[in-house]
Amino acid sequence: MGTQSISIKVNGVDQTGEVEPRLLLVHFIREDLGLTGTHIGCDTTHCGACTVILDGKAVKSCTVFTVQASGKEVLTIEGMTTNGELHPLQAGFMEEHGLQCGFCTPGMIMASHALLQENSNPTEEEIRFGISGNLCRCTGYVNIVKAVQYAANKI
Amino acid sequence: MTELKTSAEIGGMGHSVKRKEDPRFIRGRGNYVDDVVRPGMLYMAIVRSPYAHAKILSINSEKALAHPGVAAVITGETLKEYNLHWMPTLMSDTQMVLPIEKVMYQAQEVAAVIATSRYAAADGVELVEVEYEPLEVVIDPFKALEPGAPVLRTDKEGQKDNRIFHWEAGDKAATDKAFKDADVTISQDIYIPRIHVASIETCGIVAEFDSVEGQLTLWMTSQAPHAHRTVFAMVAGHVGLSEEKIRIISPDIGGGFGGKVPIYPGYVIAIAATVVTGSPIKWVEHRRENLQADSFGRDYHMHAELAADKDGTMKALRIKTIADHGYTDAATQPSKWPAGLFAIATGSYPFEAAFCEVDGVYTNKPPGGIAYRCSFRVTEAIHAIERLVDILADDLGMDPAELRMKNFIPPEAFPYKSVLGLEYDSGNYAGALKLAMEKIGYHDLLKEQKEKRERGELMGIGISSFTEVVGAGPSKDFDILGLKMFDSAEIRIHPTGKVLVRIGVQSQGQGHETTFGQIVAEELGIPVSDIKVEHGDTDTAPYGLGTYASRSTPVAGAATAMASRKIRDKAKKIAAYLLEVSEDDLDWEPGKFFVKGVPDKAKTIQEIAFAAYTNHPQGMEAGLEAVSYYDPPNMTFPFGSYICVVDIDSGTGQVKIRRFMAVDDCGNIINPMIVEGQIHGGLTMGMAPALMEEISYDEEGNIYGGSFMEYLMPTAMETPNWETAKTCTPSPHHPIGAKGVGESATVGAPPAIVNAVVDALSHLGVRHLEIPLTPEKVWRAINGL
Numbered sequence: 001m002g003t004q005s006i007s008i009k010v011n012g013v014d015q016t017g018e019v020e021p022r023l024l025l026v027h028f029i030r031e032d033l034g035l036t037g038t039h040i041g042c043d044t045t046h047c048g049a050c051t052v053i054l055d056g057k058a059v060k061s062c063t064v065f066t067v068q069a070s071g072k073e074v075l076t077i078e079g080m081t082t083n084g085e086l087h088p089l090q091a092g093f094m095e096e097h098g099l100q101c102g103f104c105t106p107g108m109i110m111a112s113h114a115l116l117q118e119n120s121n122p123t124e125e126e127i128r129f130g131i132s133g134n135l136c137r138c139t140g141y142v143n144i145v146k147a148v149q150y151a152a153n154k155i
Numbered sequence: 156m157t158e159l160k161t162s163a164e165i166g167g168m169g170h171s172v173k174r175k176e177d178p179r180f181i182r183g184r185g186n187y188v189d190d191v192v193r194p195g196m197l198y199m200a201i202v203r204s205p206y207a208h209a210k211i212l213s214i215n216s217e218k219a220l221a222h223p224g225v226a227a228v229i230t231g232e233t234l235k236e237y238n239l240h241w242m243p244t245l246m247s248d249t250q251m252v253l254p255i256e257k258v259m260y261q262a263q264e265v266a267a268v269i270a271t272s273r274y275a276a277a278d279g280v281e282l283v284e285v286e287y288e289p290l291e292v293v294i295d296p297f298k299a300l301e302p303g304a305p306v307l308r309t310d311k312e313g314q315k316d317n318r319i320f321h322w323e324a325g326d327k328a329a330t331d332k333a334f335k336d337a338d339v340t341i342s343q344d345i346y347i348p349r350i351h352v353a354s355i356e357t358c359g360i361v362a363e364f365d366s367v368e369g370q371l372t373l374w375m376t377s378q379a380p381h382a383h384r385t386v387f388a389m390v391a392g393h394v395g396l397s398e399e400k401i402r403i404i405s406p407d408i409g410g411g412f413g414g415k416v417p418i419y420p421g422y423v424i425a426i427a428a429t430v431v432t433g434s435p436i437k438w439v440e441h442r443r444e445n446l447q448a449d450s451f452g453r454d455y456h457m458h459a460e461l462a463a464d465k466d467g468t469m470k471a472l473r474i475k476t477i478a479d480h481g482y483t484d485a486a487t488q489p490s491k492w493p494a495g496l497f498a499i500a501t502g503s504y505p506f507e508a509a510f511c512e513v514d515g516v517y518t519n520k521p522p523g524g525i526a527y528r529c530s531f532r533v534t535e536a537i538h539a540i541e542r543l544v545d546i547l548a549d550d551l552g553m554d555p556a557e558l559r560m561k562n563f564i565p566p567e568a569f570p571y572k573s574v575l576g577l578e579y580d581s582g583n584y585a586g587a588l589k590l591a592m593e594k595i596g597y598h599d600l601l602k603e604q605k606e607k608r609e610r611g612e613l614m615g616i617g618i619s620s621f622t623e624v625v626g627a628g629p630s631k632d633f634d635i636l637g638l639k640m641f642d643s644a645e646i647r648i649h650p651t652g653k654v655l656v657r658i659g660v661q662s663q664g665q666g667h668e669t670t671f672g673q674i675v676a677e678e679l680g681i682p683v684s685d686i687k688v689e690h691g692d693t694d695t696a697p698y699g700l701g702t703y704a705s706r707s708t709p710v711a712g713a714a715t716a717m718a719s720r721k722i723r724d725k726a727k728k729i730a731a732y733l734l735e736v737s738e739d740d741l742d743w744e745p746g747k748f749f750v751k752g753v754p755d756k757a758k759t760i761q762e763i764a765f766a767a768y769t770n771h772p773q774g775m776e777a778g779l780e781a782v783s784y785y786d787p788p789n790m791t792f793p794f795g796s797y798i799c800v801v802d803i804d805s806g807t808g809q810v811k812i813r814r815f816m817a818v819d820d821c822g823n824i825i826n827p828m829i830v831e832g833q834i835h836g837g838l839t840m841g842m843a844p845a846l847m848e849e850i851s852y853d854e855e856g857n858i859y860g861g862s863f864m865e866y867l868m869p870t871a872m873e874t875p876n877w878e879t880a881k882t883c884t885p886s887p888h889h890p891i892g893a894k895g896v897g898e899s900a901t902v903g904a905p906p907a908i909v910n911a912v913v914d915a916l917s918h919l920g921v922r923h924l925e926i927p928l929t930p931e932k933v934w935r936a937i938n939g940l
Contacts, residue, residue, distance in 0.1 A: 031192075040439075042862075043443060046864070076183065090181040100665070101354070101411075102185050102407065102409070103187065137354055138832075139839075140835030140839035141870075142874075144871065145871065
């Protein structure tokens with residue numbers, strides 16, 4: 001199978017390479033770049049564990065080909081901390097006990113980040129709708145909603 | 156509430172200490188199995204059967220082997236060379252690793268492709284050609300028991316039908332007599348459908364065999380790494396794998412809920428593959444494989460009956476169950492009773508007589524039967540009793556809360572021996588229900604419902620007053636393939652007073668790294684920030700049976716307290732030596748021993764720890780460490796009362812949970828924040844099968860619900876804002892009075908929701924509805940269809 005050249009800015013760093021056209025963005029992020037904070041939880045784009053920000057929009061990186069992201073900017077969970085300081089969403093998840101096993105957490109934080117970028121003061125209903133593409137099996141969402149509210153109050 | 160004995164800085168029991176595991180998870184720095192990469196690692200993907208029952212005529216790997224990147228194709232014949240094509244289940248049944256003659260359920264493993272990338276492995280799967288000859292499929296467990304049904308387990312010598320076991324408990328004659336003498340009897344068929352835990356991380360393994368050292372290292376999604384190590388050593392001992400050379404690392408686990416207790420064929424194939432190829436092998440399931448082939452929960456067909464006096468006094472209970480176990484009995488429940496802890500079916504009520512029987516049945520479905528955040532058939536049992544109580548209330552025209560209050564086992568009756576043979580440790584059932592009624596405003600809700608009903612609006616109120624049984628378990632009743640269900644803790648105090656705690660149980664999100672440190676902080680007065688907790692590595696952790704069935708706190712939590720107390724006993728001797736007094740002259744407060752009446756004359760635990768390595772008494776061994784293997788004297792019995800309020804859209808049948816008040820009593824609480832989180836999660840996994848989730852099969856054995864396209868899990872939109880409250884009735888036999896909490900809400904929530912929906916429709920003549928309460932099912936009930 002042939003390859004294609006790509007150039008993607010991931011967490012502010014230019015990444016170039018030759019990839020198979022069928023390579024999913026999530027595999028490029030996890031396996032080619034070794035950024036394993038982005039997780040894979042399903043094969044039908046339902047669970048949201050692989051959510052990253054692509055040019056400002058939350059996408060499920062298991063349903064984006066790496067070549068589609070070429071020339072664009074990707075933000076993953078690893079890019080949320082600046083100079084060692086937690087993003088208010090990261091702090092909120094810890095403060096409000098918005099995570100248990102931690103597997104959905106990076107995707108949940110990225111989806112919430114996109115939500116707060118669009119709407120910095122969401123209602124509870126808007127938060128619930130905003131994260132409804134991300135499944136969590138541990139928390140029952142109550143504390144995730146609180147974590148997003150915590151961040152919204154800080155930002 | 157749990158009494159605070161330590162300061163917030165020490166962070167012992169009752170403090171909402173922030174979780175120690177969170178800093179890595181919120182940064183994407185967790186280390187899950189799929190994050191493990193080894194040099195030269197190959198990837199495995201599995202060819203699965205499209206048929207539920209078929210002969211395998213041939214498997215042709217030629218095209219797959221010719222594909223770039225494909226290194227090997229492993230079949231049953233490959234494994235047969237090593238006598239690894241069969242394995243025991245944890246229930247002492249047998250299971251194919253890879254088949255040679257026939258497949259027994261759809262999605263069963265047929266062959267495995269090993270390749271240099273996951274893409275090449277997936278290509279290889281498409282290129283393996285398998286020829287099948289379909290056989291008659293047995294899906295309905297009732298039909299499976301009929302004479303003349305095809306016998307599925309032809310591999311089992313002496314197996315003449317599809318029955319796995321028949322189990323009974325209680326006094327049949329006394330129960331039958333009580334039914335005959337009763338004023339009122341009710342009966343109801345109740346089916347608890349097949350569901351799947353669907354932890355967001357699927358199952359997987361990285362297997363690495365060092366042929367020079369004979370060392371096998373496995374990074375594995377395991378809820379019971381030690382037990383799995385022993386099973387691997389027993390199964391593969393004949394090919395040279397020896398237990399001291401098997402190391403299982405269960406790193407961060409992305410949710411378990413029972414689904415990571417069984418040993419799946421994929422793990423064993425990956426182990427065989429690393430031995431055969433000499434390369435590390437990674438296998439991580441796709442979600443569809445996970446839902447279609449891994450261990451399921453429930454699938455219980457119950458016929459439940461209750462006898463009572465006309466004043467509402469409950470007298471007798473009778474339940475007959477057909478349990479569909481699928482192709483093999485791989486239920487992963489370690490009690491000596493084939494139906495697990497179904498004997499909890501008398502629930503929170505003092506029946507005079509009860510009789511339960513369960514028949515386990517083979518069908519052409521995947522094996523399993525336990526996994527789904529529940530301690531061994533407790534959810535099924537509680538669903539039956541809590542539905543029956545509501546049906547009885549309806550028949551007698553009594554308020555369901557009043558009927559429960561009238562019948563509860565009273566607090567003074569504990570320890571209470573049930574007629575089905577369990578000894579409940581402690582409880583205050585009326586206290587929990589009373590609090591739930593106050594918190595939710597029960598009587599105002601009744602008034603509101605009456606008004607709404609007059610306006611034609613559908614509103615329902617449902618109660619569930621459940622009793623859980625967790626903490627497997629006493630060695631006389633519980634084992635996995637002979638391994639008793641004790642659990643363990645090993646504590647080392649370093650010279651500077653800092654602590655390393657290693658435990659035999661394994662977290663999949665429960666927060667053990669925090670809460671087990673809090674137990675030590677409580678017992679020794681050492682700040683929780685100075686305590687490091689490790690688990691999940693069989694080379695370093697003491698032997699334990701793992702985390703499931705809410706057993707971590709009841710068993711390993713007790714071991715942690717007991718090991719701490721051994722350390723405190725030694726510390727007292729050192730303190731007496733340092734203070735030049737007799738041990739009898741010393742008193743303890745968290746963090747220090749002091750001379751009675753002279754609080755200034757004291758030695759802190761940190762000073763004592765330093766002395767243990769620098770200035771210990773002559774004749775005493777140096778160091779400050781202890782190990783405990785705890786065999787619990789009894790199970791623990793958490794309980795609670797839940798009240799659910801639903802509004803139903805009469806046009807669509809959509810159920811909306813408006814409010815849900817959960818009052819839980821899990822005894823003494825280690826970390827209130829974490830307990831609250833466990834209850835939120837448990838409630839959501841109780842709501843899920845009540846309203847949404849189900850796996851079913853057509854008559855040819857094709858699965859419905861085999862991907863997230865069809866298996867509907869709750870999102871933040873369906874999940875209500877759970878309300879919680881607590882009562883506290885400590886376990887009298889547990890060293891720290893705790894009971895376990897992870898699964899209570901999954902047990903208690905479904906009947907509260909069903910009772911609420913049935914209550915909303917009762918004036919339309921609805922007496923019972925089967926879960927999941929989908930809009931279509933509810934709409935049909937509203938319209939009498």
